[in-house]
Amino acid sequence: MKARASAEDFAEAARRHLDDVHAFLVYLTGDRAVAEDLTAETFTRALERWHRFDPRRGGPRTWLCQLARSTALDHFRSEERRRRRESRYAVAELRERAEPVFGEGLSPALERALAQLSAAEREVIALRIVLELDGEATARVLGISVSACSTRLSRALQKLEKEVSAGVAA
């Protein structure tokens, strides 16, 4: 009975937080196709580990974002290994991606500015601004303190604004 209820809980959590997890991964990876794959991978892992989820230690959205971040880090690590193995051409090809990917209807300047940020900067913006997680939940997802999280957000936003201003001026 308990296992069935858990499965139902998972289905509900997946339905409610799929957009959030997907958006977070889009910001983190900067690539919609990769984000979709990682989102599916995240929910597969979540389903396998759903019995470990403890609501007392945070909501399902926070837990799913932690899992998504871990999945993305695994992806980045494997990508880095792959890039080391492959030719410089493949790396250059990867960087030549120009299509805006971060949001629906964002201004080109903001898209470009977001592309200029690192994944570390984009993830804190995604969690705090886009997903509107509170400081504590964001800090838990990132594995840092709340004050470090605030500092990181402030710097990311300053850099974003600077990049937006530079893009508009250009």
Place this chain on the structure above:
Amino acid sequence: MSPLELVDDRFEQVARELRAGKPTAPAQLRERVESLSPPPARWAPPSLRRLAPAVALSVLAASLGVAAVVGVVHSGSKSGSRVEVFRAARSPAPMTESHGEPVPLPLGQALDEKQRALPHAAGRLQQYDASLTLRVRDTDELSRRTQQAMRVTRTLGGYVASASFDIPGRRGTSALVLRVPIDRVQRALAQFSGYGTLLSQRISVRDLQQRADAQSSRITALRRGIAALERRLEGSLPTNERDRLERLLRIEKRRLVAQQKRLRATVRRAELARVALTLVTPRSKATAAPSRLDRTLDDAGSVLARELQILLYALIVAAPLLVLGGLALVAARTQRSRSDRRLLERS
């Protein structure tokens, strides 16, 4: 507090635009996620966070269980240390010993005054050792009987070699070591036996006559040898031979003196019997026999204390390894966190 309230006004417009343009999951992805089915149930090791309290609780329960079982089982057998001490003082059958061979006597026989002590053989040298344990009524009686025993000993021409009088609270004890002329030891033992209830009696008689005879023979031989040497020295002898004989004479005389001392000691030992008289008061009823509950608690407590000792020992031994392991874990996590951060900054 809304997260946006933390954002500076300068970023308000950017934040609003970002939220408005939040990417949504495509329908294809939604279908993909909704079609996920639970994986087949398979055994997975429980997480350390859940395992640790369970293991700790199991160990605690096992410890308490062992302590309880030991406590209950041992309490029924009345084999606690206090009881054992009590029985040891009461139960030994009186023993007598003759010529070094201990011979047990039935308690009834020991209480028969006529057979209470082995008489020493008149005309023979014997070492006579007696040990008596008697229970007296109370501490007043203990004190009175102790003084009486000392007085009797002196009256019989003996002396008190040592005396110890102790009333620690539960049970009073008086331990006397008396030296009594051997021809009067029967009278002394007869009197001491009347001081209370006989709890134990041990008498040993060792024949010293043979030893004394041997020592006497040796003395006679030494004297003969000395006389012979002295006769030889009276005549004219070469200087070397005289020196040698004189040296030999001195040695023999020293041997004679030592042998005479030994003989005197043997005779003295045979003159005075050694009597160890122990008087005890009964235990108070409140403390004589602990209840079963007390014994259970005592035993369980001692098992728990032992378990705590073992646990403490294990902790002390394992502590350096645990600390090192913890430090390694923290270092690995920190390193991993830094590595993740760098990876995300590069991406």
